[in-house]
Amino acid sequence: MSEKTAGEAALNEEAAAGNAPGFDGTFQPQIGRTLASLLQADAAVLVRNRRSLIVAIILPLFILLASKRAAVSGSAALLGASITFGLVSIGILGYSMSVARDREKGVFQRLRVTPAPGWAIMTSRIAVQVAASLVMSAVVLIVAGEVDHIVLSPVGYLLAAASALVGAAMFLSIGQMIVGIIKSADTINSLARFIYIGVVLFGLLGESGKLGAALASVATWSPYGTIAAMFAGAGNTSAWTGETWLAVAASLGYILVFAGIGIKWFRWSTD
Amino acid sequence: MTGSAILEIKDLRVSYNGTRAVDGISLIIEAGEIFGLLGPNGAGKTSTLSAIEGLVRPEAGNVKVTGIEMRGAPPSARANIGVQLQATSFQSELTIFQIIRLYAGLYGVPVSNGKLRSLLAEIHLETEAGRRFGQLSGGQQQRLALLLATIHNPPLVLLDEPTAGLDPQARRQLWSRIEELRRRGHSILLTTHSMEEAQAVCDRVAIIDYGKIIDIDAPEELIKKYENDPRVRKAARGQVTLDDVFVGLTGNALRD
Numbered sequence: 001m002s003e004k005t006a007g008e009a010a011l012n013e014e015a016a017a018g019n020a021p022g023f024d025g026t027f028q029p030q031i032g033r034t035l036a037s038l039l040q041a042d043a044a045v046l047v048r049n050r051r052s053l054i055v056a057i058i059l060p061l062f063i064l065l066a067s068k069r070a071a072v073s074g075s076a077a078l079l080g081a082s083i084t085f086g087l088v089s090i091g092i093l094g095y096s097m098s099v100a101r102d103r104e105k106g107v108f109q110r111l112r113v114t115p116a117p118g119w120a121i122m123t124s125r126i127a128v129q130v131a132a133s134l135v136m137s138a139v140v141l142i143v144a145g146e147v148d149h150i151v152l153s154p155v156g157y158l159l160a161a162a163s164a165l166v167g168a169a170m171f172l173s174i175g176q177m178i179v180g181i182i183k184s185a186d187t188i189n190s191l192a193r194f195i196y197i198g199v200v201l202f203g204l205l206g207e208s209g210k211l212g213a214a215l216a217s218v219a220t221w222s223p224y225g226t227i228a229a230m231f232a233g234a235g236n237t238s239a240w241t242g243e244t245w246l247a248v249a250a251s252l253g254y255i256l257v258f259a260g261i262g263i264k265w266f267r268w269s270t271d
Numbered sequence: 272m273t274g275s276a277i278l279e280i281k282d283l284r285v286s287y288n289g290t291r292a293v294d295g296i297s298l299i300i301e302a303g304e305i306f307g308l309l310g311p312n313g314a315g316k317t318s319t320l321s322a323i324e325g326l327v328r329p330e331a332g333n334v335k336v337t338g339i340e341m342r343g344a345p346p347s348a349r350a351n352i353g354v355q356l357q358a359t360s361f362q363s364e365l366t367i368f369q370i371i372r373l374y375a376g377l378y379g380v381p382v383s384n385g386k387l388r389s390l391l392a393e394i395h396l397e398t399e400a401g402r403r404f405g406q407l408s409g410g411q412q413q414r415l416a417l418l419l420a421t422i423h424n425p426p427l428v429l430l431d432e433p434t435a436g437l438d439p440q441a442r443r444q445l446w447s448r449i450e451e452l453r454r455r456g457h458s459i460l461l462t463t464h465s466m467e468e469a470q471a472v473c474d475r476v477a478i479i480d481y482g483k484i485i486d487i488d489a490p491e492e493l494i495k496k497y498e499n500d501p502r503v504r505k506a507a508r509g510q511v512t513l514d515d516v517f518v519g520l521t522g523n524a525l526r527d
Contacts, residue, residue: 033379041372044369107360107362113326113352115345116346
């Protein structure tokens with residue numbers, strides 16, 4: 001059998017087996033299979049880009065270890081700040097830049113002419129970034145326990161996992177808002193870095209009171225501050241108070257607003 | 272569905288920010304037909320394709336693929352279309368192998384490694400499986416794009432300027448592949464700026480300008496019909512060609 005015939009035969013076999021649409025117009029791909037294919041591809045992209053994931057893990061570890069030596073603040077707060085820093089990297093830098101780049105290159109348009117629904121394309125992207133956020137959080141928690149002896153209670157670890165999930169959703173929703181409002185990949189590249197530095201610096205300096213009492217309060221209720229507060233509560237469950245629940249509520253509110261703007265204004269192409 | 276019509280477009284209108292790009296286009300493509308959309312830049316070719324693909328929402332009119340209305344059931348309609356976009360791009364981190372596996376999965380086509388290899392052999396890319404799309408030559412990229420457009424054996428294949436930027440050898444090879452698709456029963460709608468290509472592969476062509484169809488017919492019939500038209504005579508340099516008919520009907524003015 002020639003190579004050409006072999007290739008055709010492969011497809012014809014599948015069509016005959018009812019696996020391909022063929023010519024009767026009744027084919028409807030299963031959403032589970034669609035999602036599995038998208039997740040597999042997006043995970044492959046993440047693995048291929050492991051350098052940026054490694055950077056997103058190394059930076060929080062650096063902050064954790066360096067600040068501990070400098071005895072900047074309490075261990076639970078420090079752990080929270082470190083993980084939040086990693087979540088900001090993945091959500092604001094990693095996600096928004098990859099979406100902007102692929103949109104500009106027409107990757108989304110190519111996917112959208114398949115039967116895959118738009119929500120499945122984005123869900124797969126976000127799910128992979130959430131997984132990366134959880135991996136980063138787990139690594140930081142493990143290193144914090146092994147090296148710095150910051151060990152949480154079982155409930156604390158559960159709360160930390162929940163905080164990582166909410167934090168991932170928070171900073172991914174900010175990333176989504178950026179790509180929703182701005183079309184140009186170059187502008188997003190610059191702006192995402194600016195926002196990233198702004199969020200982290202404002203969160204760190206503001207909360208420490210170095211920017212004044214009024215800004216300290218704003219920083220506490222900023223996206224960075226509310227997530228850091230949740231991690232601090234997870235690190236010391238006895239300090240999980242009504243104010244921490246307010247931080248959870250504020251975080252969920254931010255997610256709704258940012259994601260809402262990001263989804264409403266998002267365009268699949270730059271045309 | 273009319274007879275064996277694979278694609279039916281009725282009074283299609285598409286506008287962008289108040290500017291009408293497609294203005295009442297109607298056409299039917301039959302099973303096994305290669306149909307060409309010809310028009311100057313900005314004539315509405317890509318907008319028409321985008322509406323067929325469901326990428327833009329028409330202002331009016333409807334598009335049916337194998338009798339399924341694109342507006343009513345986009346996933347089902349899209350499952351019956353294979354698309355090669357004008358500027359095809361895939362995630363730059365994925366290998367050719369991974370790209371084929373992704374698109375096969377999106378169409379619900381299970382492909383084993385053996386099948387993937389035979390598909391790659393069919394387009395002479397068997398040694399490129401581990402490379403990335405950006406590392407392929409223009410001709411290789413087009414062959415891969417065409418394979419992905421037909422991996423689910425769709426009744427209708429849409430090709431947006433498939434031979435743009437290809438050398439003559441790669442262009443002719445692609446024409447052979449397009450004809451091979453027709454022999455396998457696919458209908459093909461392609462857009463092109465090349466009148467040579469339209470004459471070489473298309474059964475019928477539509478000349479469109481300013482979003483409207485000027486005429487639809489077989490290339491030879493269009494030449495016969497317009498060879499004595501003064502606009503075409505003015506454009507002709509010797510024997511009238513499809514190129515002369517095209518320029519005669521759409522004018523000499525430069526477009527964007």
